Amino acid sequence: MNLEKMLELYREEMKLTPNEERVARTVRLSGEIFLEREQERMLNYAEFLKTQFFVLRKRWWLYQCLLLAAAYLVLGYMQEEVYAHRSVGVAGVLFVVLIIPEMWKNRTNCSMEVEAAAYYPLRQIYAARMLMFGVADFCIAAVFCAGLRGRLHFTMADLLVQFLFPMVVTACICFGILCNKYAVSEMVSVGACLVWSGVWWLIAMNEQIYRAVWLPAWACLFLAVVLLLAAVSYNAVKNCGKCLEVGLAAAGRE
């Protein structure tokens, strides 16, 4: 008998048929170990925020700081304090406009499909981004308001009406457009914010209108826009994938 034949016989003799019980056990254990490993790999909220922080372009925070610093300097050199008080709202609007490029980043770069196919849902990514911008902007705005109070003698009421109110309305416009199911470009959002800025400038500079609104009414209006901001932010997070679905449906119809 030659070697090949001998090995062939040996092979036949040694060959094992898979045991169904062992196969089923291997399948079960494989699934379990994979899921266990996946659990270990899941990031907690803090880690997820950290990874998103690295993805965000921090330059927009720098621009926001520079804008408010410039506004602070310019307002300080204004001859009449009343004009300084009334003009600060424009800075508030521009301050919010500066977050638009970062919030529209995935639409501008057409990376929504990639993000939607990623391990973490688009909703979570948007929520993390908005949370980080919210916290950072709150801190920057708080420092700016403290500066205004000290140097330009702004009262809390002035800050609320002149700076925070137009700023929150701008944020509402921005997130309202973002949560729109049609993929509206960032330029539309910037345009809408700038139109609002002009409208606000006219309101603030019109003594008749300005005096006609009583302070508690401003406070109520402010509260209303804060609630509106909460609602549109929630909608923006909830419907962030909608424009992608609309795009796909349109592509399907074609």
Next chain:
Amino acid sequence: MDADFLLVRRMKQGNEEAFDTFVRKYYGEILNYCRFHCFDAESAQDLTQETFLKFFVHLPEYRHMGKTKNFLYTVAANLCRDFYKKRKDVPMEREGLESRAAPAADPLGLVVDRVVINEALLGLPEEFREMIVLHYFQGMKVSEAAEVLGIGVSLAKYRLREGKARLKRLLE
């Protein structure tokens, strides 16, 4: 797109059916590969299970490059190597082998003696044994075995030729 790519993708999404299909697809091959390395049916079953578990532990980071089977073979080979190391009591002496084979006038003409071949295989250097196992017992072509081992076809041919010659000498 090859079937393994889709299977790996579905498994990464946690599809249980894909796990079942994948394990069943390669279980027999890996089981027999381990069988020809450890010669003991029970240990072969354990090593096979261990091979799949090791594969699935690394599945989240696994990037399919079209060589899933090769990866499984590599994992199984490493486990078998560890198995050899642990099993210190494996008789490797040529004397024992010769004494078993000696009574026969023509050992190659004998009815296949499983123990003799087991020991002859164990007496081969690892690279030659690996080639013999893949080609003769796993039924792979030389080029396929070369791919699994990550070597060139000419080197695989040399190992097969040399392995056969050495095996023949050990059995004589």
